[in-house]
Amino acid sequence: MKIGEAQSTYSQQIRAYNTARNELYAKKEELNNRISSTPNGAVVYQNEAAVLELQYDAVDKKRQEYQDYMDKLLEQKTAVWNMKVADQQADVMADAAKEQGKVMEVARRIMKGDKVPAGDEKKLMEYDWKLYSMAKNAAAMLELQKKRKEHKSLWDDDEGPKETPDIEGETDDTEAFADGPEVVDVDTTLSNVTADMGSSEMASE
Secondary structure: OOHHHHHHHHHHHHHHHHHHHHHHOOOHHHHHHHHHHHHHHHHHOOOHHHHHHHHHHHHHHHHHHHHHHHHHHHHHHHHHHHHHHHHHHHHHHHHHHHHHHHHHHHHHHHHHOOOOOOOHHHHHHHHOOHOOOOOOOOHHHHOOOOOOOOOOOOOOOOOOOOOOOOHHHHHHHEEEEOOOOOOEEEEEOOOOOOOOHHHHHHOOO
């Protein structure tokens, strides 16, 4: 299961179990009020209180199981995210260094009096206007040459803007560190508690 899919699945489970836990807590509080206002209430409502307590514990245990997995999943997602961001930053720095090397070479060629494509001059101008001016001034001070060396562009014609990596999507599409707990709906968990109690009562008779 992918990280994104796992987060979606288990966040839904946690929400459902949180809701059920809150509802059971409210029932426990209401039952405690009845017990305190009823003569011998602890005995009268003994079975109902026991069922509620077991249901609450079962729901809370399952919710915590899902939460523990989600916490570890978040740690993994953060680690993957940070790694991909670091890789992207390294790529950006490498591209910037490569770009700087090209414009410096264009400036050097102009200073020597060589002829460079207009597009390369424009890139140098946009990158560093002062450096461009220095190069042009240096070229102007050279004696006119009968034949100037002509260069091809340092930039490929098909070089367009690079696509920005979808770090969020790539991170969510990473395989989760481990399979998550079994997905069990709240009603099944509550039914299992009742069934277990019935089995215990039968065994004690």
